[in-house]
Amino acid sequence: MTTKETPKACPAEEQPSVCTAPPASADPAASAPKTSRRDFLKAGGMLSMSTLMGTAALMTQSDDAHAAAEWAEHFQKNYRLMTDAEKAEARARLERRYSQEYGKQVTVDTTGPQPGVLMGYALNIRKCIGCRRCVHACVAENNQSRGTKPGEKIEWIQVLRMERGKFEQGKMDHGYPEGLGIQVGGNAYTPAGQVLEGQYHYTPEAVPEQDATYMPIACMQCEKPPCVKVCPVRTTYREADGPVVIDYNWCIGCRMCMGACPYWARRINLTSPVLPKEEMNPVTHYLGNRPRMRGVVEKCHWCLQRTRHGRYPACVEVCPVGARKFGNLLDPESEVSKILERKNVFRLKAELNTFPKFFYFYD
Amino acid sequence: MQQLTRFAADYVGYVLKGGTKFYAWMGSLAVLIVGMMYVFYLQNTEGLIVTGMTSQIHDGLYFANLVFLVGVAAGAVTIVFPAYAYHHEGMHKVAVLGEMLAISAVIMVTMFVFAHMGRPDRLWHMLPLIGIYNFPHSMLGWDVLVLTGYLILNAICGFYYLWCKYTGKPINYKWFMPLVWVAIVWALSIHTVTAFLISTMPARPMWFHSMMPIRFIATAFAAGPCLIILAFLIIRNNTKFWVDDSAIKLLTTIVTWCLGIALFLTLSEVVVELYARTEHANGLYYLMFGLHGLTNLVPWFWGAVILMVSSFVLFLIPSIRNNFKLLPIPCVMAFAGIWIEKGMGLIVPGFIPTPIGEVTEYYPTFVEWLLTLGIWAFGFFILTILLKGAIGILQGDIKYVAAK
Numbered sequence: 191m192t193t194k195e196t197p198k199a200c201p202a203e204e205q206p207s208v209c210t211a212p213p214a215s216a217d218p219a220a221s222a223p224k225t226s227r228r229d230f231l232k233a234g235g236m237l238s239m240s241t242l243m244g245t246a247a248l249m250t251q252s253d254d255a256h257a258a259a260e261w262a263e264h265f266q267k268n269y270r271l272m273t274d275a276e277k278a279e280a281r282a283r284l285e286r287r288y289s290q291e292y293g294k295q296v297t298v299d300t301t302g303p304q305p306g307v308l309m310g311y312a313l314n315i316r317k318c319i320g321c322r323r324c325v326h327a328c329v330a331e332n333n334q335s336r337g338t339k340p341g342e343k344i345e346w347i348q349v350l351r352m353e354r355g356k357f358e359q360g361k362m363d364h365g366y367p368e369g370l371g372i373q374v375g376g377n378a379y380t381p382a383g384q385v386l387e388g389q390y391h392y393t394p395e396a397v398p399e400q401d402a403t404y405m406p407i408a409c410m411q412c413e414k415p416p417c418v419k420v421c422p423v424r425t426t427y428r429e430a431d432g433p434v435v436i437d438y439n440w441c442i443g444c445r446m447c448m449g450a451c452p453y454w455a456r457r458i459n460l461t462s463p464v465l466p467k468e469e470m471n472p473v474t475h476y477l478g479n480r481p482r483m484r485g486v487v488e489k490c491h492w493c494l495q496r497t498r499h500g501r502y503p504a505c506v507e508v509c510p511v512g513a514r515k516f517g518n519l520l521d522p523e524s525e526v527s528k529i530l531e532r533k534n535v536f537r538l539k540a541e542l543n544t545f546p547k548f549f550y551f552y553d
Numbered sequence: 554m555q556q557l558t559r560f561a562a563d564y565v566g567y568v569l570k571g572g573t574k575f576y577a578w579m580g581s582l583a584v585l586i587v588g589m590m591y592v593f594y595l596q597n598t599e600g601l602i603v604t605g606m607t608s609q610i611h612d613g614l615y616f617a618n619l620v621f622l623v624g625v626a627a628g629a630v631t632i633v634f635p636a637y638a639y640h641h642e643g644m645h646k647v648a649v650l651g652e653m654l655a656i657s658a659v660i661m662v663t664m665f666v667f668a669h670m671g672r673p674d675r676l677w678h679m680l681p682l683i684g685i686y687n688f689p690h691s692m693l694g695w696d697v698l699v700l701t702g703y704l705i706l707n708a709i710c711g712f713y714y715l716w717c718k719y720t721g722k723p724i725n726y727k728w729f730m731p732l733v734w735v736a737i738v739w740a741l742s743i744h745t746v747t748a749f750l751i752s753t754m755p756a757r758p759m760w761f762h763s764m765m766p767i768r769f770i771a772t773a774f775a776a777g778p779c780l781i782i783l784a785f786l787i788i789r790n791n792t793k794f795w796v797d798d799s800a801i802k803l804l805t806t807i808v809t810w811c812l813g814i815a816l817f818l819t820l821s822e823v824v825v826e827l828y829a830r831t832e833h834a835n836g837l838y839y840l841m842f843g844l845h846g847l848t849n850l851v852p853w854f855w856g857a858v859i860l861m862v863s864s865f866v867l868f869l870i871p872s873i874r875n876n877f878k879l880l881p882i883p884c885v886m887a888f889a890g891i892w893i894e895k896g897m898g899l900i901v902p903g904f905i906p907t908p909i910g911e912v913t914e915y916y917p918t919f920v921e922w923l924l925t926l927g928i929w930a931f932g933f934f935i936l937t938i939l940l941k942g943a944i945g946i947l948q949g950d951i952k953y954v955a956a957k
Contacts, residue, residue: 268678271685407909416754419691421691422686423678440685442676443671448611452908453909456608460601485601
């Protein structure tokens with residue numbers, strides 16, 4: 191890998207400047223062409239919700255929206271089995287609860303997959319400079335837990351920092367046999383590619399570093415996801431437009447999916463997520479970045495709250511070198527389709543037959 | 554119906570009576586159970602953060618004990634099988650005690666499942682009809698199915714047998730025997746499915762091999778009978794109930810050779826993995842020698858190897874094997890060795906290094922240790938109750954007397 195293609199060193203610790211304010215287009219009420227059906231359902235939903243809330247409040251002897259919503263959530267169905275009315279109900283319930291909890295108007299989008307769309311992602315590993323702005327943008331956009339204690343901090347993207355290896359003359363005889371010993375391979379190469387604990391939390395003075403290469407990874411949104419197969423309650427599944435999502439309200443926290451994932455893309459909420467009110471992103475999706483609860487698994491979902499309304503995921507938008515590309519794989523004119531057609535492309539751990547929709551390429 | 558209430562009342566009445574030793578034993582178990590209930594409450598209010606688990610190593614002591622205890626439950630078949638298939642006299646007399654052990658082991662497994670879940674309050678999502686059951690795709694779904702089935706089968710077989718002894722009615726072999734045969738085959742299925750649970754994950758190369766089920770069965774049929782031998786010796790020394798020498802000797806033979814097979818399989822795995830020493834052997838290498846300066850599990854692994862090998866050697870020596878004063882020593886050694894091998898030696902290193910190559914270590918917290926200990930205490934509590942009642946019935950101390 192050469193350094194000439196990477197841009198000049200730039201400060202690594204620049205704060206992400208985007209994505210915390212609600213993007214206008216991501217607001218389902220503003221973006222999608224007005225559907226009278228949704229309004230109707232919403233009204234109906236509100237009505238039935240208020241009935242349910244009344245019952246729940248009576249049962250819990252509390253008129254607190256949080257307690258009432260939690261009570262109702264305990265008995266709600268798996269998201270995929272909900273009728274449209276029930277979805278609207280769940281949505282309204284959550285919107286009310288989150289708005290009260292975080293002190294701002296929170297929207298919970300329930301937009302489904304759009305026909306003719308299969309989302310795909312491409313990443314130019316030659317361009318990545320390891321600034322980790324994608325990580326910070328992702329945390330800000332997707333309401334991840336920000337705690338400082340171990341187990342409270344959750345990041346969906348890791349940018350693996352790997353030292354460049356080199357052949358050294360001094361190591362040529364390393365492991366060479368003596369006497370009748372058998373040559374089992376001396377290695378003059380400095381092992382590269384090993385990642386140790388926390389090495390994706392590096393904070394260099396400036397990036398890119400001379401002696402490092404970077405490998406950003408996150409959920410690969412596999413076509414044949416091992417995590418979906420092992421889930422005992424079908425809480426995680428692949429949406430029609432590609433992303434693998436989790437119904438946070440149905441997850442039992444058994445962590446089988448985490449064991450099955452070959453890309454270490456899933457995180458368990460060991461405790462209630464630490465999400466400061468002022469940092470909470472109020473534009474959310476039911477299957478995406480809405481606040482999670484204790485004991486459930488979460489993961490990257492390609493910013494459904496944005497991408498289902500024609501925007502880029504936060505990490506794509508923030509990348510300063512344009513290494514990240516996103517688009518519709520079914521559209522031959524999309525950027526991703528053109529990259530797949532023209533560039534040298536590979537997928538991680540292809541031998542496992544997971545068929546990621548996350549492609550790496552280089553020029 | 555009246556018979557049934559009398560059965561329950563007599564059973565409870567018999568179990569409640571006991572000497573100082575019995576009350577001291579049950580009392581100390583109860584203390585541990587109370588401690589367990591407190592930390593379980595803590596874990597369910599604070600979250601799993603009170604454990605040593607992380608997103609890297611997300612299965613720890615609980616899962617390890619779960620896997621081990623499934624083996625202990627399956628091990629009960631080493632009594633039931635010789636009793637019914639070979640009509641072994643000594644075994645036939647105590648077969649029901651093996652079933653009682655299986656019941657308490659499965660109950661412990663269920664409790665470890667609850668401890669392991671991030672959201673135990675949502676476990677009803679797994680129930681068919683009201684929840685969703687990802688069947689037949691999810692191995693965990695299969696595991697729940699076989700474990701519940703095994704619990705039910707053993708409860709029916711065991712208590713029907715006791716019931717017949719209690720009332721003096723003859724056993725209806727027409728349906729009892731088929732059920733026993735199903736239970737015997739089912740015992741194999743529980744540990745096989747538990748092995749599949751982890752060996753079907755290519756993301757974890759250390760587990761991804763087809764030797765896992767047979768290794769599980771071999772260790773199960775060593776660890777389970779070890780516990781049973783210990784229980785039998787305690788019963789012989791503390792109650793009037795006499796367990797035949799022949800039963801204990803047969804169990805010793807089974808333990809010896811299953812232990813031998815387990816050691817052979819471990820050795821085969823080590824050779825295959827470490828000869829080529831691919832990247833996929835990193836987990837095993839970490840376990841045996843440590844990786845990148847992290848060596849937390851190395852003493853555990855070698856401790857387990859020493860325990861298993863030396864107990865195997867001790868079992869081979871006739872003067873020790875046949876001396877019931879000395880027999881508990883190799884039994885405890887083998888049991889402890891296999892417990893380490895299943896826990897620290899199998900579950901934890903499966904996550905080290907992580908799929909992205911991160912080497913990180915796991916330190917169980919006090920909460921985890923106490924919860925684990927408490928569940929074991931609860932298991933022994935149940936086991937004592939079941940065994941005491943069963944012995945009472947087998948001895949004829951409790952018998953149905955028709956009310957005038």
